[in-house]
Amino acid sequence: MTNTVATNETILVVGAGISGLTAALESAECGKNVVLIEKNPSVGGRVSQLYKYFPKLCRPSCGLEINLRRLKANPRIKLLTMAEVTGIEGEPGDYRVAVQLQPRYVNENCTACGACAEAVTAEIDDPYNYQLKQIKAAYLPHNMAYPQRYVIDPSILGTEDAEKAKAACRYGAIDLDMQPQSIEIQAGAIIWATGWKPYDAAKIQPYGYDRFANVITSVEFERMMDPFGPTGGKLLRPSDGREAKNVAFIQCAGSRDRNHLTHCSRICCMASLKQATYIGEQYGDDSDARASIYYIDIRVIDRFEDFYEQVRADERVHFIKSKVANITEDRANGDVILHGVDTEGYHRYDNPHELCVLAIGMEPSVDASQINGGVASDASGFIAAGESTGAIFGAGCATNALDVNRAVQSATAASLRAIQVVNQVARAEA
């Protein structure tokens, strides 16, 4: 793993979400050598955590699978997981990047048979499921994980569990002596595709995410729909495990708000419209099922307008033009009560719901000021194009809150810019 051969004609891609994967594949398929590094034990990023994709409502596993096949087939891409950039030196056409690799304690002999997980008793919070589920401390990140290789959580090192896992492995895949490693990678251009993270919902004090069990975030809601997720694909609310049929969605939770994120996170309107269709999917014609979307204005653009019209036509979905002022809890039954005034008539409401989903804003997972001593960025810390970025090109949600379609476009553009840089290097050296 340490003998990664890279030259200044190599393109380094940081982050292997849909954007990083795309940038790496496009570059490699143009004949460039690529090193792709990913912080997590598997690739796919946030997309792999979605239940369905708008606008077609297909499974993300489908699109990912195509990209994984391209990845496996391409010898020009060297993938390093559990890897993070710790420093960058040099200039466009000639960067030296320090990368830190965390030990997985499982080597390439792993067949993903799962014997180690069966042997281990300790459990940890599952990051793939936003900590909503417990999994064994020897785990496959998720069913679609690539590489299909288990991970031993460092918390069980030195315990009996670690030894049990090792003994259970028939392939000699578990190596408890693995150490963190620092390596240096040479690259002519860098594509920065570290994506986004959900805004910390607890900071939106009036909505009580940290106080009320039945106030959850949109990313958690996606996980609930997954048959392998924390609730086995049922919309069971956290307070009492009952099915939630009367579900509220609050738009701009943390976005377009000078107290939180100033930007519009752009995809949350479509995300909530999509999630409103999950209610229909779960409960069919059950007359108790209803989704209520509280919004300032619905921002769906170009072809998404059709999707909006379809959801609007669904009688189970209600639209309330109002940003909710605050939430309280009905202690007797765990319901949440949304308070506010609507903009169409200025009616005051106190509406009870069984579950409330905050359409949480997206912020950059790595702030632009943290990259190479600070690269050009907008006010929210997304990477902008500019002199100070040199040959470090932002791609996907590292540059803005984007849906997958636009993230992929952005990644392709970044790939083209990086190719131009390494082509210049190649010409200069010829």
Add this chain to the structure above:
Amino acid sequence: MNTLNTAMVEKYRNDFLKEVEENVEEGHWVKMCMQCGVCSGSCPFGPDWEHPPQEIFMMIRAGKRDEVLATESMWMCTSCYNCIVRCPRELPITHIMHGLANYAHRLGLAPKMNPTRRFAKIFWNNIAKTGRVNEMALSLKLYFMDGFASGVKKSLAMAGVGLGMLKTKRLNPFTLFRHKGVEKPKQLQAMLKKAKEIEDRRKGLAS
């Protein structure tokens, strides 16, 4: 009709938003409202307002001059600042509400019998006289503003509180006759007069 009001109607014609922007304290913020409704929903007195702040902003933009300036709504504001704290666009809503009330008052359009307006006047006259509030005089004036009978009734209702305050030396009846103000109240009054002149000039108002 108030001459200032006539002048303003003449000057701004149908552009009430512009009138508010140029004459109401923090009025230039009104156009920034995105009609989300968080202010209205966050107002503890919200249910008692004829028009919540969000609606007032929309009415200003829609040019509903008479309705806005004559409403009791902004006089209901207790300055709790919940709306300012929560407003996603950081509009100084509390200040705009007071600015609107003040402007309506100067134009002579504010509701005559509104208790907040009457209290504000009593309070101002009281404090501007000596530079320090004479609490005894203020309370009496307030209780008796609707006449003798109702004044006696209100005073009796508050007697327990008053006695308690007397006991703990929070209230001194003798201040009714000898109230200690600032050292040179005449100079203070001159300053206040000057300040008003400057403000009027800045706003292009003849006082």
